[in-house]
Amino acid sequence: MATFTINFMKAFAPAIEAGTKTSTIRKERADGRRPKAGDTLKLYTGLRTSGTRLLLATPATAVHGVQIDCEERSIVVDGQLLGVAEKVALAKQDGFTCLEDLYGYFQEAHQGQLEGWMVEWEKPAQGGL
Numbered sequence: 001m002a003t004f005t006i007n008f009m010k011a012f013a014p015a016i017e018a019g020t021k022t023s024t025i026r027k028e029r030a031d032g033r034r035p036k037a038g039d040t041l042k043l044y045t046g047l048r049t050s051g052t053r054l055l056l057a058t059p060a061t062a063v064h065g066v067q068i069d070c071e072e073r074s075i076v077v078d079g080q081l082l083g084v085a086e087k088v089a090l091a092k093q094d095g096f097t098c099l100e101d102l103y104g105y106f107q108e109a110h111q112g113q114l115e116g117w118m119v120e121w122e123k124p125a126q127g128g129l
Contacts, residue, residue, distance in 0.1 A: 003040040007047040012095050016055045019123030021095030025066055027116040034117045035060045062120040070103045070112035
């Protein structure tokens with residue numbers, strides 16, 4: 001099993017630690033690597049700074065292919081176009097307060113288009129690490 005280090009903006013740290021954010025969506029890497037279920041995820045904030053902090057070390061429970069198109073307002077997971085309720089649930093699982101916040105983030109960060117993957121993990125046990 002491999003270990004994947006994933007960095008998060010400070011704004012997402014409380015949701016990861018509280019267990020309300022249990023997934024992340026990432027663009028495809030240049031080398032094509034992506035985690036697999038069972039791989040260890042080390043979730044950090046502030047990597048490569050003096051404020052680096054490990055938020056959670058946990059196994060990946062699932063990995064899915066994802067395409068997001070902010071202009072079309074579409075999200076496809078593993079080849080399936082999501083309905084509105086599914087998109088709202090995905091946005092909340094990914095730490096956004098609503099679907100429009102998710103679209104706003106991906107519009108800003110990825111010019112409205114993303115092809116990549118989503119990795120999921122279990123809610124942390126009470127007490128964190």
